[in-house]
Amino acid sequence: MKNSNQQQFRFIVILLMAFAVGGMIFSVIEKRNAAGGMSRSRFIQLLSDTNVEEVIISQNSQTPTGSVRIQFKDHSLSQDYYVSDVNSVIHYLEDKNIDYVIKDIEKGNTIADILVPLILTVAAAFFVLMLFQSRSSGASGSKMMNFGKSRARLSNTNKFNFKMVAGLNEEKEELEEVVDFLKNPAKYTALGARIPKGILLVGPPGTGKTLLAKAVAGEAKVPFFSISGSDFVEMFVGVGASRVRDLFEDAKRHAPCIIFIDEIDAVARHRGSGLGGSHDEREQTLNQLLVEMDGFGVNEGIIIMAATNRPDILDNAILRPGRFDRKITVSRPDIGGREEILKIHSKDKPLGSDIDIHEVAKGTSGFTGADLENLLNEAAILTAKSGRQFISKNDIDESYIKVGIGREKKSRIISEKERKITAYHEAGHAILFRQLPDVGPVHTISIIPTGMGAAGYTMPKPGEDEMFNSKNRLLDNIVVALGGRIAEEIKFNDITTGASSDIKQATMTARAMVMRYGMSEKLGFINYEGEEEILVSRDFGHEKIYSEKTSAMIDEEVRNIMETCYKKAKDIITRHIDVLEKCADLLLEKEKIGYEEFEALFDD
Template sequence: MSKNTRTILIFLGSLIILGALLSTVNVEQPKEIDMATLATRVESGEVKRVVIRGPKLEVTFQDDSTAAVTKESTESFSELLKNYGVSPERARAVQTEVKERTGAAYWAGLILPNLIPIVLLFVLMWLLLRQVQGQNTRAMSFGQSTAREMPKGAKDRIAFKDVAGAKEAKEELHEVVDFLKSPEKFKKLGAKIPKGVLLMGSPGTGKTLLARAVAGEANVPFFHISGSEFVEMFVGVGASRVRDLFTKAKKSAPCIVFIDEIDAVGRQRGSGLGGSHDEREQTLNQILVEMDGFEPNLGVIVLAATNRPDVLDPALLRPGRFDRRIVLDMPDINDREAILHIHAKKKPFAKNVDLRRLAERTPGFSGADLANLMNEAAILAARQNKHEISMNHLLDSIEKVMLGPERRSHVMTDEERKVTATHETGHALIAHLLPHTDPVQKVSIISRGRAAGYTIKTPLEDRHMKNREEYVEELAVMMGGYAAESVFFNDVTPGASNDMREATKLARRMVTQWGMSDALGPRTYGEQEDLIFLGREIHENRDYSEKTAEKIDAEIDRLISDALETAKRILETHRDRVNGVVQKLLVSETLEREQWLETVGLPPANEKNVLTRKEEKLEPKKEEAA
């Protein structure tokens, strides 16, 4: 419902309510009597005063009561009294006053009853015309840009100091801000201001947050818009909005234009099917021309963000349009700790909270995940009526962000609980006894999300590369749950379906993408393409024969089979240990790292590596102290 329609309905409703209220008001009217009664009471001396207003008589009696009389307009009051037989003495004893009606009152009484409906009708027509005019105005402004300009003194303004991590990205963007603030020192050396900066990274790594920091640091106009706001179903509207945006930006130059999610409009041309894609391509063409066309675009820097740089058009990425590409990676442990400190502001924490330990437990978390973690911990503490956020709240929130909320109401039978405990113990024990796996931090059979139980492993340090042996052992850990069910129950359940799916994906990558197969050699097989039509479909462009496909399948089967055999061998060797851990899990449901080490009774196979890494970290500090 439009604003004008609501106004009309409110106006009509007000009239109806006003009329209903007026109809309930009782105005006291004088009693009506006839002329004969008046004459009789004049004769008896009961009338004190009479006011004559044309044919209307306002009578006041001796007791101050009043009455109204309507007389014939052709005769005077004195003649009427005489005709009714009232003596002249009694008639003269009555005070008589004649008041003539003024012209204004006469015309008001004549016109107003007919004028009010006409006025109401004109008001209603005026509101309808305004609505039609508003529709025409919106139609004329359909091609105008919807970019918002961030005011310089905004209350929620942030700066680079409010963004943790991303040091290289902040340095690049700080240089852009310096160029806008003091361009002379760059121009003296012949440097030109960059036309575009593209922020690339996974979702949640802080691309939009960095753009807000640029707006806070740069003392220049900042226009921000989403890529989806350009594209409409009508051809030409997106290009018109692009032209309008850059026209506004050029008038405010030097300035920054931020286009969020530019992949919504910047996808590769020529891959579209249908009119909507033609509209998107026209919009992209206009962006290309505005950024680097015949007309110079001086003083306008385009800042864009995307998490899909692989689908962008090559013409958009060339130098002269986006001169700089800034990649934002997932934060490492130091960055995660700094991010947690930022989100910990204005939150009361207990003394046992260790944000460094929290950063160690959250590898692979993005900045958005960490912000969500802190918020979930605060919500959990408030739900429990606590005045402080404890470390347990934070650790529970890690699992909630990773796996989902606890499902305590999900009741399992004793047999299902035993199968789940055995399954998770299989994962944990194999990870514990293989030398190149991550240490086990927690084992639980409490349902979370869609998982009946879970095992948490965290690396000792942030790593970006693994070797073949580490991936092979990771496959064995993945197959640990399946192997445990097979060894201890001589049967399997659907609980291992996700493990098998992830193991198959990892084995396929090892064979087809990473060259980790001796039988197939160091080359890649297949090229994946995204087909965006009636949904998202991953299509593999095969560049190998059917015979090679058989070899790929055989290698994947071999990797998974070897991993399964390794897992079974370890579990067969330590049957008693597995049974002990299962019994402990059935009682306590959750084992933290200290409880796990105490229950399993075996040192971790990677303990030597852990000590070596710790010594390597401590040695430089000893030298500095010396």
């Protein structure tokens, strides 16, 4: 590869030198042509003019060429005429009795006019090329000389190990054999065992897929090449394929090693997809990746790890055995995993005595590792802004709201009418949260606007980790979502647009119950969703796999669910109209209330 770069460098140097010499020759010719731009007849005509004052002949004594300048008595523009034979002009002037003066051109003028600019041009070309060469030899792959070279970064992973990866015990167990193979390959090859060539890490964003790959390299003490799938694809067809080839050439020189491709779905999507039926650059890159994965032998010590959160759009050819042999699902951590992750990210953060890591883990159901790290970081920022030395429970709670709902905009000015509407709206949600058995009790109610555009919020207490949603729980969620609209209707005999997101979420839940979960008694347990992304070669759009009659039945069932939940929500709020009034009044007074204050309203 080094020799190839040197050859390219030499070729460009020679090419630029040729351009420089050609440019100088062209400029001399142009200069001479400019001097001799007039015809010979025109030159003779000017010499016959009585207005001619003097004729000056400039000649290099060693050559017959030169130029003739005609100066006029009225000081009009002088005229130059280039001649290849000065002697013929002199004879003509003598025959016509025209005075002339001969001036020799100094030899230094030729050097100054031709050689000096030529030398300066070549020197400038060398300087520019050396500048590009020095930059292209660095780590950046985006320079001119490295346009088709791999952009993979060779990272130092010595500081990473499995102890840094919390909450992924089963995933680490699957990867420990890969680490053992990289350390002791002879133990496996002696028994004819074949270690996986490729390992695909699948999971939601922020669950630790990249960290897991780095930990494998760190445990095995092997080089780690990392690159994003989007780094392969360029506008020019063939560039991505060239980068794939270069990446595998580097990997073979550093074997045993690990190649990590993040967001591999950017380059390994289904072939033949796209608006025009194909994407030549991406497909050529994928084809080259498939060839390279087949190109190195079993147990050569190169292991490819890739990460994606969209395994459904990957091409089947890359998922077959012999390429990506193993798929590891990296899921969101459970309460034990969240507690371990919080302990790791809180090591360098001074926590107050009122913080219980277990309670924080319990209250962050559904959070990924990245979410938990962000939660503690936001809490530390709030503590530093307040000038305190230790992070408190209130900092964690405020950060939870900021991360999940958006920062509260306490300075925002809203009218008293809007504050009152928001107070009754949130009170309606809160009453239903308390009275329904399958949704959690209220944790916080607020009428302070948030950064996500909400006029207020009602936050339930986090529940336990659950893998499934029951039909009753889904129905209760719909009932709760309709509580704000119903409270506005009861109190003001009018409705606003504030419940639009609630209605949208409730409708989506009801439609999913009918079409996806088979929870409709009328339509039975049949999935009516079909393929979702297939309009143009599985690129986007929806497929309808049921009749128009069934479609009408689905709409009717969704409407029945919404109407039933609406009646239930209105009945509960009507029976607790006194709590609705008291809760709204308390919110208008304090703007935010907690669990104890809300529960006290039911004891009166």
